[in-house]
Amino acid sequence: MPHIILFTLIVVAGTGGELCVSRAMKVVGEAPSLRPTDVAKVVLRALRVPWMWLGGGMMAVAFFALLGALSIYDVSFVVPVTALSYVAGAFGGVVFLREHVSHQRWLGVALVAIGVALVFLGKN
Amino acid sequence: MTTQKPPHLKTYLLIGVMIIAGPLGNVLLGKGMKHIGQLAIWPPLQLLHAGLNILTSVSIWSGIASLITFFVAYMLVLSWADYSFVQPASSLAYGIVALLGYLVLGERVSPLRWTGIAVICLGVFVVGRTNPRTTAQV
Numbered sequence: 136m137p138h139i140i141l142f143t144l145i146v147v148a149g150t151g152g153e154l155c156v157s158r159a160m161k162v163v164g165e166a167p168s169l170r171p172t173d174v175a176k177v178v179l180r181a182l183r184v185p186w187m188w189l190g191g192g193m194m195a196v197a198f199f200a201l202l203g204a205l206s207i208y209d210v211s212f213v214v215p216v217t218a219l220s221y222v223a224g225a226f227g228g229v230v231f232l233r234e235h236v237s238h239q240r241w242l243g244v245a246l247v248a249i250g251v252a253l254v255f256l257g258k259n
Numbered sequence: 260m261t262t263q264k265p266p267h268l269k270t271y272l273l274i275g276v277m278i279i280a281g282p283l284g285n286v287l288l289g290k291g292m293k294h295i296g297q298l299a300i301w302p303p304l305q306l307l308h309a310g311l312n313i314l315t316s317v318s319i320w321s322g323i324a325s326l327i328t329f330f331v332a333y334m335l336v337l338s339w340a341d342y343s344f345v346q347p348a349s350s351l352a353y354g355i356v357a358l359l360g361y362l363v364l365g366e367r368v369s370p371l372r373w374t375g376i377a378v379i380c381l382g383v384f385v386v387g388r389t390n391p392r393t394t395a396q397v
Binding site for chain 1: 373377
């Protein structure tokens with residue numbers, strides 16, 4: 136399939152973007168409260184972290200890839216396939232953020248992968 | 260975080276907003292892109308033309324507004340409700356996007372695709388039931 140690159144971009148750039156933002160937010164730290172001044176301070180601090188810009192850029196790439204995929208395929212096909220981000224997220228979390236992924240989460244990730252395979256097989 | 264209080268009405272209300280606004284946003288983006296047609300990346304003039312069509316599409320902007328509504332509802336609800344409660348509920352969104360695609364855009368959804376979507380919803384539900392804070396260190 137020639138447009139497989141679009142789905143790869145949606146999933147990889149989308150998940151990569153979220154991982155970068157997550158990493159940036161770990162550097163920035165939690166907001167002490169939800170007051171606008173505290174939130175603004177956190178946002179300004181986040182903008183000084185290069186991971187945030189990399190993450191934002193990757194999410195923008197993922198968004199335009201999504202628009203590209205929607206220009207070709209049905210939304211009821213494209214959006215379920217993007218659930219692959221749960222699979223990429225679990226692997227990315229383990230590899231890049233050294234997170235521990237529980238057995239139950241792996242079971243969910245496996246179900247998502249099976250579901251996406253069925254959606255692909257059921258493509259009109 | 261470990262206290263077991265019954266979820267408030269506003270929690271259900273915002274989850275309702277999430278599982279409608281998210282899929283609706285995607286369906287509106289889909290509607291806009293179907294109207295614009297397949298994106299051509301080359302020659303650059305063609306890409307510029309497509310970019311202008313996207314920027315002037317009411318459906319695309321309505322879709323973006325709907326996705327922002329989803330995101331705000333998601334952030335708000337997560338500020339007081341547990342992720343492990345919110346995420347499984349939002350797994351329904353995959354079913355709703357297919358239903359909206361079928362009803363609003365007239366997409367043909369095969370039984371195998373419905374099955375796949377149901378398995379994805381179940382998978383996302385299972386993923387969401389797990390504890391999101393899994394790192395040993397802060």
